């Protein structure tokens with residue numbers, strides 16, 4: 132499915148659910164941003180942009196925009212579109228620019244409870260290639276296996292330079308270490324590597340495509356095999372070790388047994404769907420994607436399981452919303468997006484539970500690609516904050532690795548000399 136089609140599907144969905152939401156324009160993806168980052172993000176959001184349009188959107192002078200655009204074109208981050216030159220313009224012809232997504236790429240790793248997703252994305256955050264492996268082994272072994280998969284995936288994609296990487300996960304729920312995973316990915320790929328909570332990553336991916344969600348407060352609720360929540364205030368995405376809150380042990384009326392010893396925790400309720408379907412003989416393995424497929428194929432027992440999950444999720448979304456009172460809510464992850472018949476149950480359950488009246492609720496545009504897109508957006512974060520510094524960092528790391536290899540080779544040669 133092309134990104135354009137995804138956009139249209141979701142635009143329709145948004146409008147049908149919440150015709151009243153105001154669509155503002157904000158240029159901030161994050162607070163700590165450089166001037167080149169601001170220019171690059173403005174072009175990203177405008178598509179094809181003339182220099183005077185960038186100046187107007189950013190409030191920067193024409194001279195500054197001219198210098199920044201030249202530098203970004205030279206480094207392969209923007210490209211000129213002479214075919215879109217403005218006609219009837221007095222003086223020098225005006226050539227617009229767009230984000231150049233032909234040369235550079237990022238590596239993305241999403242660690243899920245059962246499945247780890249590895250992807251290569253372009254500068255638009257589009258997924259160019261994706262691969263899956265079972266989530267198995269300690270943090271270092273798992274990420275090394277993912278890095279090998281990433282290197283193979285990149286080799287198959289053609290002539291693009293990987294300039295950054297990211298690894299995201301529900302770290303706390305899986306009892307895994309972002310520090311170990313990030314270091315291992317950096318050392319194995321020699322790429323500057325970012326880490327983030329996986330729901331914060333979903334938020335980052337959403338903001339790449341929906342910059343208007345950076346205005347005010349947006350609450351993101353994620354559910355597949357795990358559940359999570361993240362809030363974004365004025366476009367600032369929680370990153371690194373910053374807490375994003377947790378709904379894993381939010382009580383529900385289910386009788387699923389949780390690792391905490393209680394029954395009915397939301398995380399356990401959602402995680403139990405695959406095993407329950409397998410125990411009932413509906414699917415071959417306790418894999419929730421098989422339950423989605425069975426329900427889509429018309430299996431009524433699978434449908435009933437997913438409707439039950441949707442009831443619990445709708446109530447949980449209402450609790451999150453009533454606690455945080457955000458300007459809008461975005462629902463992401465296959466528990467919301469993979470089975471459309473359950474999505475309406477989530478909304479109905481939400482409406483019955485919330486005490487605060489209607490709020491704009493949007494389904495994530497990413498569907499089944501959400502894990503890859505989310506990790507890719509975190510890898511892109513440093514590039515859109517300060518693109519020239521991100522490229523410099525990549526080159527320094529590459530040079531250091533080359534020097535270290537050369538030193539090892541030289542030392543080896545010295546040792547081979549007779550004493």
Ligand SMILES: [Zn+2]
Pocket residue numbers: 379380389390391392393396399
């Ligand atoms: Zn619990």
